[in-house]
Amino acid sequence: MRDETHDPARASWVEGAAGHPDFALQNLPYGVFSAGDAPRVGVAIGDHIADLATLEAAGLVRPDPDRTVFDAAALNPFMALGPPAWLATRRALSRLLGGEDGRLKDDPALAARALVPAARARLHMPFAVAEYTDFYASREHATNVGTMFRGADHALPANWLHIPIGYNGRASTVVVSGTDIVRPMGQLKGARDRAPRFAPCERLDFELEVGAVVGVPSAMGTRLTTAEADAAIFGYVLLNDWSARDIQVWEYVPLGPFQAKAFATSISPWVVTAAALEPFRVAPPERAVPLLGYLVEETPNNLDLSLTVDLAPAGGAARTVSRTNARGLYFSAAQQLAHHSACGCAMRVGDLLGSGTVSGPEAGSWGSLLELGWNGTTPVPLADGTTRAFLEDGDTLTLRGWCEREGAVRIGFGAVGGTVLPARP
Template sequence: MAHPNDVTLRSFIPVDTASDFPIQNLPYGVFSTSESTTPRVGVAIGDSILDLAVLENEGLIDLAPARDIFAQASINAFMGLGAEAWSRTRARISELLRHDNPELRENELLRSRALVPMARAKLHLPITVAGYTDFYSSREHATNVGVMFRGKDNALQPNWLHMPIAYNGRASTVVVSGTKIRRPRGQLKPPDAKLPSFGPCKRLDFELEMGVVIGQPSAMGEMLTERQAEEMIFGFVLLNDWSARDIQQWEYVPLGPFQAKAFATSIGPWVVTREALQAFRLHGPVQDPTPLPYLRQVQPNNYDLHLDVTLRAAQMNAAVRICQTNFKYMYWSSVQQLVHHASSGCAMNIGDLLGSGTVSGPDKHQRGSLLELSWNGTEPVELAGDITRSFLEDGDCLAFHGWCEAEGYRVGFGEVEGTILPAE
């Protein structure tokens, strides 16, 4: 059997070479339709969704002794089966979709039930989020923010080069792409005000991130090795950690972000598996000073993953790209983040979500937030005509895209999108 990542594989379903979802990808998501409103698990292939609940029920995918794993409203139960089941199932789905396999291709009735046009589907949150942790792992982003608020000589805090910095966010407000985002309210205190006031955020921002989906648990009290942490990662999603910069500025001392981040985090509907990204792994930036032994890496744990951000103001007809960067720039890898997270003895759960932190690169157009792109509002971003943005305004629609390129195909993540609604 050909490996699911084989570049020569073709599906009997036509897939455009520019599609995010060739047979080499097969990302997992949760969907429903107007004809069948119960959410269930599927994989994206071209412009269609393959209904895995149908295939499991027909015996074409065997997960015994587990039953009805894909007839559920999240992929958590499937992730709980472990890495061997993940790999075996992905290989079987790839086999069923191959251009030279008649099992599904020649079964017209089954094909009509199992293949759903993506345009007819409603996409849901793909995981039940057990816990959410957001990291701060781009050196370029951390340096830019530090220069703005502390000056060039004190840009990075003393601990930043020694461990992945993070805070615990709110799993309850992680939402799927397309969910409209209500402008948050909170305590605001401009530098020239004597006392704080309460009201709508005036400096609303995005943060371009990748989300790491944890597919296996770890026990409380135990540490993880590099290999153990890698094997616990099921896959990755696009992630927008919406940020209220003015609320954050007043609240973050001494314990860091709270309400400035708790109001919403958007993730894409498709979880791209770690196995599908295997060909795009590479070593990240040289880490100096050398991390403590428990954080040292041998494997290439970064990814050559292109990212971009588009913004469309309410009065614009088309979106404008405002950022292009790459996940490969991250100083602390996803594996290091997970190793550090568990290093105190913290238990990790199936469905935990780790935000990478804002992904910024060395050039101005690679800055992954409006805070950086507009340099805290002093250099507004030009969109179209006389429309500019320092921070997000009501009616703005923001979208992230991510993809890895290979010869003849791309492994993509689709889109994570959100539109800003006025504060209540």
């Protein structure tokens, strides 16, 4: 539902916020930061972070009248208050930072305490991840991978067009942007090897994804409709699900990914709320076959979200190796969440749902090196003239995302980055 918080004519009085490529007044993403003191919740506004713990203590925002929720190292206490509190807080912050409510703008001393320059802040994990589930929602990605390993005639599994395929990952290794990624060790077995060996991964990859953050829990035995699932999503992050392709190909039969995906998943430090993204909802791709009733959506729940991936070798310049858009995902986050609960699985505040690799129809829009380099056969050129079939030690990956369309203010996600470190034998 759109309201005054989306009005493109409104601008913030905070210096640098108007026209900011990511964090204008219409965005107000949530994160956790510190500035030489204890971590607490803030919202990004231009090149500053509004310290919500300070605003809460001053009585300018009070999502819960009985207790504080922003003087915390995670968003979970705030998310647990539910959609009415989310919306009321967004509107209150929009008015404070937009100047209609002058209690912050007209109090220079309070504003100096509450508006922290982002350059002085350290960003932390924005929420405590309860559980992590990764899906496989891009038809283009699934088709590319299936073509490589099974041939074009058998690219998609028989169930793929009917069901959001996913697997349960590891919440313990979801990390915030900027965390270095140690190359994993594991069992490797080449096609001509007689037996496996234990060694560092040789085919390390990234996966460009979007993560949905669940803010409303559901009880065991409860099934969510797509509308209920959509309403339960607090917001979205950018997500890089690092992948060890050679470990995966040996271990995934018969139960699917395990060690190849368990070692690291990076997310962006800012959670862009579902409310901020209302102007960018779009319809999903046309269905190849009818979906079962519990997956049918009554509203457009895909996001017109542009995405890029930059790859920089150690000490070298970055090159954009992929440009794509999440609007083409075959299954939305709402459908993924509805399917996740269809068996009666309980969902928790802080559950994270990865979209799976986001790939478009052209080679330059594919969201992994596995596809961009077509399983190592056509290495990807970098800015320094070298190429990559898979990631090397010292490589830095940076994912960025933003929503932009005529008649709406651009909403940015910032970036999620990580550098590959050598394995620890």
